Amino acid sequence: MNKEWKLAELPKEEYVKELSKQPNVPLLITQLLAQRGVKTLPEARNYFRPTLEKLHDPFLMKDMDVAVARLTIAIEKGERILFYGDYDADGTTAVALYMHFFRSVYNNVDYYIPDKYAEGYGVSERGIDYAHTTNCQLIISLDCGITSFEAIDAANRRNIDFIVCDHHQVGEELPKATAVLNPQREDCNYPFKGLSGCGVGFKLLQGFCQKHGIDPTPLWSHLDLVALGTACDVVPMVDENRVLCHQGVSYLKKTKKAGLLALFSSLKLDQNNITLNDLAYSLGPVINAAGRVAHAQYAASILSTEDPKEAKELAVELNRLNGLRRKYDQQNTEEAFTLGEEEKDNSILVLYKEDWHKGVLGIVASKCVAQFGKPTICLTHSRGEVTGSVRSTDNFDIHELLTDCDDLLDKFGGHTSAAGLSLKEENLSAFKERVIDKVDKKMNGKEFVSFRNIDLKVNLADINLSVANILQQMKPFGHENEIPVFLAEKVKVTDTPRVLKDKHLKFNIVQHEGDQALSVIAFNQVEKLEVITTSVFDILFKLEINEFRGNKTLQLNCVDIKKSENE
Template sequence: MRWTLKARPEAGKIQKLANELGVDELVAFLLLQRGIETFEEAKKFFRPSVEDLHDPFLMKDMHKAVIRINEAVEKGENILVYGDYDVDGTTAVALVSSYLKTFYPQVATYIPDRYEEGYGVSYQGIDFAHDNDISLIIALDCGIKAVDKVAYASEKGIDFVICDHHRPGDKIPEAVAVLDPKQEDCTYPYDELCGCGIGFKLIQALAAGKGQDISELYPYLDLVATAIGADIVPITGENRVLASFGLQVINSHPRAGIAAIIKPLKKKKLSITDVVFIIAPRINAAGRIKHGQHAVNLLTETDINTAVIFAEEIETYNQNRKDLDKQITHEALQQIQQNEEEEKFTTVVYSEDWHKGVIGIVASRLIETYYRPTLVFTRSGEKLAASARSVKGFDVYNALEACRENLEQFGGHKYAAGLTLKEEQYEAFKNRFEEVVAESIDENLLQPEVIIDTELQLDQITPRFYRILKQFAPFGPGNSAPVFLSRRLKDTGYGKGVGEEQKHLKLTAKQGNSPAFGGIGFNLGDKLPLIRESYFDAVYSLEENEWNGQVSLQLKLKDIKPVLGNL
């Protein structure tokens, strides 16, 4: 890994902020690195408030959306809440449909089948609406590129309200309202909301029209926090507020569906990391293995006993997903090893037998071994479908856009995208994608990088320091957990490999006469000989470790390097 130490803020600024806040210089230093320079900015950071949420009517077309939905209610129209099959889409559908049903019964939900319909708005979904006398579709986490589909719906007398956060194409669909802060002519102050976040802004606007206080919408924020974590959007600005309050709901009064997922875990308090690795994969598993509607059913269920039954079904899908993920990753790695004769800038693999529901996870797994932009293809009906994942700093969406002549359709974000193409386009696309990436990527980006906030002495790690550090949470893109570098550490002799095939590293480290700290390094088992033979430098974040009822601070190791010349 490349170790990159962040620039040090000006000494005067550090001293000034430390004095203003009554904290030590190390805390002020870490805040300044996050762009927090004043008492007022620190207050907003440490005490997120719903007062800091923006007026939803600042979003382009929000008035139009509210007018059309209210008109549908007044006229007794049937409304279809439509969303993608991933966590962001299913939580958004659960949120908007359950809110609408608090005052209007004629609301149905629709999640497209991943295998028969594919991503986003589908003709089958529009036909379903037409067959069921539905005249308004609210599309969540999709629709910004559905120009032809929206036109098709319009011919059938069906209106669309689109709530999306993906990048628009050259043309915007002719819907009644298009809510997407990434539109060039949308002046909404924050454009990093996820799809569920856009759904929340919609119900916030509807609630304002009904004279409801925002506190009445708090119960929906467990869904928003789950989507923020799963969709890997920056936890800054509005997302920080929504995630903070959403985590409070998850930990105090979660909806029955989320309570049923976390009940077997017996965890006292969930963080955004727990949401990402515990709640999100289970919600996602429904759409990956069976059907996304199962996730919506779980998330809208109000009876805990029924929710437990739904959660157990989804847990079965999740176990199935894990088995497929492991098997396909193994096959994909073999394919790369067999076919790769020269150094490449991309990984592109294909098998018509791979399960479409897990190819995105497999793409992420391959990046762990071959750190470069990656595409995993499988057959989807008469076409080939792929999930794209990228490395930090490289925009895979832009790379796909440069290959658009070889694609049927594509959409997504900087680091994750999906696409389809005809089988005969595959080889030409594969070559063109390699060419585009080779021409445009900075080769430094092909080596994983760990960004270090500051160097730290182990004796600076105190319970008080960690208590303040915990208040920097929730962590995520744009507000990562602080990462520290400590030099010239020595293992006290307890270092060992742990886990399956001993691929993780467990140690106890000292620095001079400092107290000893336990450490765990996932996938660092191969560093065991290094810590036994020499002093070492370590890069890590801090976390609490609970064992036999005892809670202690430990180093969550990210990388280790030997101190050269000090064997």
């Protein structure tokens, strides 16, 4: 697979000039801001100060007034309310948010998390049965429900009302719920469409507080959970999500929630220095492991509990499940690589083994794409059908491919680079044959591509601690507000590079004679040693600040290297 460097277009000069009216702001910072949609000085101030005042009015969301009114009636009548959450980190944090909030407001509540394998995605009829047998009159779904037509119809037949809080794509029809909160609705004029499922649930609680004049301060204290759910889901880190995550991380640093403290301890995370990366790449996998290999009830329980002893026991169990997840991941990946070697001449890999673990197949497919440089479908046998995950390269639309095969599939869903699917076993051979044929025709000998996205081309002389400090203030970073990647052309090493642990490189570079050398760390790029020692080269990097004993130094974290052209 070709790793193609893709330099973003420079923003409009008029926006850069406007932002440059702020004194002492380097040009590359104003260019970065303009690239990210910041066009005026007031917008820049909002960007750097993601405060709670920047949250949108929840009643701008379609059906919010109806949802708050129905929730109010339930509380006034003493009805039992069930919070129904999805089995991933977004759904379980949303359930925990509701359980913590309602402890101080109303105690006739319960929650339900479906079994991923026995019940599948969305609201299940088993969940409706549970609500009926426990005498619930209102269900609030969190991070699911927008496509649960049959289950919500079943709830209606049992006189159970439904409020849907979801953020997934909306079809032509809506479920027959009392209220459907989803900014993706075509008839919803809410100004931000990118909330997580937990974020949509939070807006309902914000609306409830606002309607009844309740001091929102206790609600703000639960932004730690909203930040966790948002960081673990692939949602854009812009607009309201930046506010929720920026504020949420500050609450995480002082949280007293027993479950979060137990997870910090078990993962050896420093609470005082917790970051969004810690949430997405340390806490997130542990929380998601429960739903992947056992039951997400464990995750919802630890996030909801107030008992330190229970939290500690659950943290031990979650770490055990995460270890099991890693074992399945490693085992299934090794087997997938073996199968992939046998089929590496095909334009797309369709890999099937009936005893693979369904919960890790997305991870396995991603690793196969990296290993073989082509789209990969990993499938296993589960609940009487063939099911699995698809991952693709940056220049091939996997969703379009599956749409062309919908007559062979029982169901599928996703987007251009990732999807899930299921089909009958008797259709597997025909499906494999068709996708290979269609990819052959679509690519017609062209190479699959993975893009290295670059924000700006820079001169190393313009890189300094002041720039790095301003970049730190651009956090939180995430999807659609990524950590900036810079390109410096025609650089060379100033000394002998060091090889660390046989796989990393550490060296110093300059771009022009007389410049101050800058330190570079290149993780897992030992194969680039010959390039940097025998030629002038181009480097992609992220800017970091190292702090040791109070001293701050600049470091370039290398993303990629290639030999400079015309050298």
